[in-house]
Amino acid sequence: MNATPDFSSAEIEAGRRLFGQPWDFVWAAGSTVSLPKVHGLEIAFAGRSNVGKSSLINALTGRNSLVRVSRTPGRTQELVFFSGDPVLTLVDMPGYGFAKAPKDKVRAWTELIHAYLRGRANLARVYVLIDARHGLKDTDAPSLDVLSEAAVSHQIVLTKADQVKRADLQDRIAATQTALAGRAAAFPRVLATSSRSGDGLPELRAAIARLKAERAA
Numbered sequence: 001m002n003a004t005p006d007f008s009s010a011e012i013e014a015g016r017r018l019f020g021q022p023w024d025f026v027w028a029a030g031s032t033v034s035l036p037k038v039h040g041l042e043i044a045f046a047g048r049s050n051v052g053k054s055s056l057i058n059a060l061t062g063r064n065s066l067v068r069v070s071r072t073p074g075r076t077q078e079l080v081f082f083s084g085d086p087v088l089t090l091v092d093m094p095g096y097g098f099a100k101a102p103k104d105k106v107r108a109w110t111e112l113i114h115a116y117l118r119g120r121a122n123l124a125r126v127y128v129l130i131d132a133r134h135g136l137k138d139t140d141a142p143s144l145d146v147l148s149e150a151a152v153s154h155q156i157v158l159t160k161a162d163q164v165k166r167a168d169l170q171d172r173i174a175a176t177q178t179a180l181a182g183r184a185a186a187f188p189r190v191l192a193t194s195s196r197s198g199d200g201l202p203e204l205r206a207a208i209a210r211l212k213a214e215r216a217a
């Protein structure tokens with residue numbers, strides 16, 4: 001897959017080492033008062049439910065049941081924190097796009113997400129996962145708007161790239177990059193991954209290791 005930016009072999013290795021550590025569940029926050037103390041850097045993963053977010057976090061960390069174990073039914077509307085590195089914490093954000101969820105629930109977790117995004121000084125980047133088969137939709141705009149308004153650095157990661165023909169994937173990446181052009185806080189390059197085939201995972205790990213190196217410096 002020629003869909004990802006180039007990384008040196010040293011950066012790929014740094015990513016492999018970063019994610020080769022024993023990542024584990026540390027905390028879940030269902031409200032702003034229960035957010036853990038700010039420590040080091042955080043990288044968060046966001047996306048519509050069923051986009052492949054749990055599979056991607058499991059695949060990145062090499063822990064097949066990490067997210068399933070932490071994400072008990074009561075936890076689907078919480079921010080879930082994973083540690084495994086002295087500096088970096090991974091954050092699984094609640095899936096959005098539950099059209100059928102009760103309005104008060106949607107309001108509560110929207111408030112939590114907004115408060116987290118606006119107030120978290122150590123949040124280095126949000127990876128917004130988008131299904132490669134569908135690409136960016138108008139319905140994704142409100143979530144990207146929240147990130148733009150909060151001036152949180154964010155980058156699109158296409159998931160399930162194994163489900164799309166190589167040429168179509170290149171078109172989808174190009175279209176997504178074009179759609180992001182006016183968004184100042186959006187990282188201009190789009191990454192493509194497949195948790196199933198492993199494509200794009202070394203590059204995403206390297207991107208996160210690079211970000212850690214830049215931000216922790």
Ligand code: GDP
Nearest residue numbers: 048049050051052053054055160163194195196
């Ligand atoms: P979440 O709701 O965003 O956490 O999504 P899950 O990780 O639970 O995945 C939703 C569905 O997509 C499951 O049936 C997964 O097996 C499937 N899935 C996840 N990642 C991939 C992938 O890379 N390729 C394919 N083909 N299917 C995937």
